[in-house]
Amino acid sequence: MGIKIFVDGREGTTGLKIHHYLSGFADVELLAIDPALRKDAAARSRLLNAADIAILCLPDAAARESVALVTNPATRIMNASTAFRTDPAWAYGLPELHGQRERIASAARVSVPGxxxxxxxxxxxxxxxxxxxxxxxxxxxxxxxxxxxxxxxxxxxxxxxxxxxxxxxxxxxxxxxxxxxxxxxxxxxxxxxxxxxxxxxxxxxxxxxxxxxxxxxxxxxxxxxxxxxxxxxxxxxxxxxxxxxxxxxxxxxxxxxxxxxxxxxxxxxxxxxxxxxxxxxxxxxxxxxxLGKGAAGAAIQNMNLMLGRDERTGLI
CATH class of the missing domain: 3.30.360.10 (Dihydrodipicolinate Reductase; domain 2)
Structure with a gap:
């Protein structure tokens, strides 16, 4: 069974780039939403809670809404917007900072840096x-x-x-x-x-x-x-x-x-x-x-750490 990933907001610049990276992973199952339902809270909630990792590529307000929709404690969230970057409950996704790589690997919530x-x-x-x-x-x-x-x-x-x-x-x-x-x-x-x-x-x-x-x-x-x-x-x-x-x-x-x-x-x-x-x-x-280390590449690097594998996977 593959790792279930849902990119909420894959139509945006960062979302498209992340989706492109993920399409090269044989062990990833990409969960897709009907384009007509991409703003439907119930449809998004089902996919968010079915995912092993939900990657949010949304404006701040929409990202907060998506986080509130997650009720499955097993769903880990990575957010690419500004919304949670200074929130101490979220790991900051710059692994090269001292001590940060370990925190990202065990985190349920990770923010991709600006x-x-x-x-x-x-x-x-x-x-x-x-x-x-x-x-x-x-x-x-x-x-x-x-x-x-x-x-x-x-x-x-x-x-x-x-x-x-x-x-x-x-x-x-x-x-x-x-x-x-x-x-x-x-x-x-x-x-x-x-x-x-x-x-x-x-x-x-x-x-x-x-x-x-x-x-x-x-x-x-x-x-x-x-x-x-x-x-x-x-x-x-x-x-x-x-x-x-x-x-x-x-x-x-x-x-x-x-x-x-x-x-x-x-x-x-x-x-x-x-x-x-x-x-x-x-x-x-x-x-x-x-779009790489400044956005989508960083998201994939963090995802790899969250999954316990070599952070270079899919990026070299």
């Missing part, structure tokens, strides 16, 4: 734990991402026939300028910060691939830490990790005539960390696929 949050936390958490970045450091960060990170509405907007006439879409666009981006609470909590970071995301005219930058100033860091100190701390933290790699220090060879190739990890579940800069100022830069 895409921007994944790159931000991966860059900062090891430095906070090492005492290099103080908990009260005034962190700033900016991120550049492809338009698929905005979901179906943004994809339709950027890929519609009217796009050529919408000149404002052809240039990168800053957003969340009121510093109210929905990923900020999890970024602060799981990076170990005392205050919200100042975070500015930018959406650009290409489909997928993300880079999150965290600039740091040595004189404000613990022990006046240098770029080299930060690189060594990151390398030690992620040593042996299958999906996170710390690239060689000041990796100029990775640049394209001095420019950073954001899309190099597209269609993978990998994340790479770079340290660029000099003695007094430097930048931690994370690169990943917003």
């Amino acid at each position: 895409c921007h949050a994944t790159g931000f936390i991966a860059a900062l958490r090891p430095l906070v734990e090492a005492g290099i970045v103080p908990h009260d450091y005034p962190v700033t960060s900016y991120a550049v991402t492809g338009y698929t990170g905005g979901g179906k509405m943004r994809i339709t907007q950027y890929e519609s026939p009217a796009f050529a006439a919408a000149h404002q879409l052809q240039a990168p666009r800053h957003y969340a300028l009121l510093h109210d981006h929905k990923h900020i609470p999890e970024m602060r909590l799981y990076a170990g910060l005392s205050f919200d970071p100042s975070f500015t995301p930018v959406i650009a005219n290409y489909p997928q691939g993300s880079a999150v930058a965290v600039p740091l100033v040595s004189r404000l860091l613990g022990r006046n830490a240098s770029a080299k100190d930060a690189h060594e701390a990151l390398a030690a933290y992620y040593d042996g990790e299958p999906f996170i790699r710390v690239m060689p220090f000041d990796a100029a060879a990775e640049l394209d005539e001095g420019h950073f190739p954001i899309m190099a990890l597209n269609d993978t579940n990998r994340l790479e960390l770079f340290v660029f800069g000099g003695a007094d100022r430097f930048t931690i830069l994370s690169r990943f696929d917003n």
Whole structure:
């Protein structure tokens, strides 16, 4: 008998990608809902409670509704929305954080991290734990991402026939300028910060691939830490990790005539960390696929851990 998986909201960008991954698993039985009943609470409830793992790819309010429909104590839930990411009753699905892999493996409820949050936390958490970045450091960060990170509405907007006439879409666009981006609470909590970071995301005219930058100033860091100190701390933290790699220090060879190739990890579940800069100022830069390690790939990695198997299954 196969492992029963129900993807509630498989019509969305993340749901479609997760479904694509799952279709390659011989031991997975995908439970499907009649498209005409996908908003019917009774029909969804039957499938949610029949599943070994229910994966929710829904807006926050709908995700909360689905969780409330689950009455079977054997059904484990993975949620891809913002709804439960800072809820202590839910395991945060970034296995590479110290102690988190074990918690995910035994959890009944797991939240998949936000895409921007994944790159931000991966860059900062090891430095906070090492005492290099103080908990009260005034962190700033900016991120550049492809338009698929905005979901179906943004994809339709950027890929519609009217796009050529919408000149404002052809240039990168800053957003969340009121510093109210929905990923900020999890970024602060799981990076170990005392205050919200100042975070500015930018959406650009290409489909997928993300880079999150965290600039740091040595004189404000613990022990006046240098770029080299930060690189060594990151390398030690992620040593042996299958999906996170710390690239060689000041990796100029990775640049394209001095420019950073954001899309190099597209269609993978990998994340790479770079340290660029000099003695007094430097930048931690994370690169990943917003649909891979930033969404669907992370969900599959977490699912593998929840099922007690190699987390790389179906992702290599």
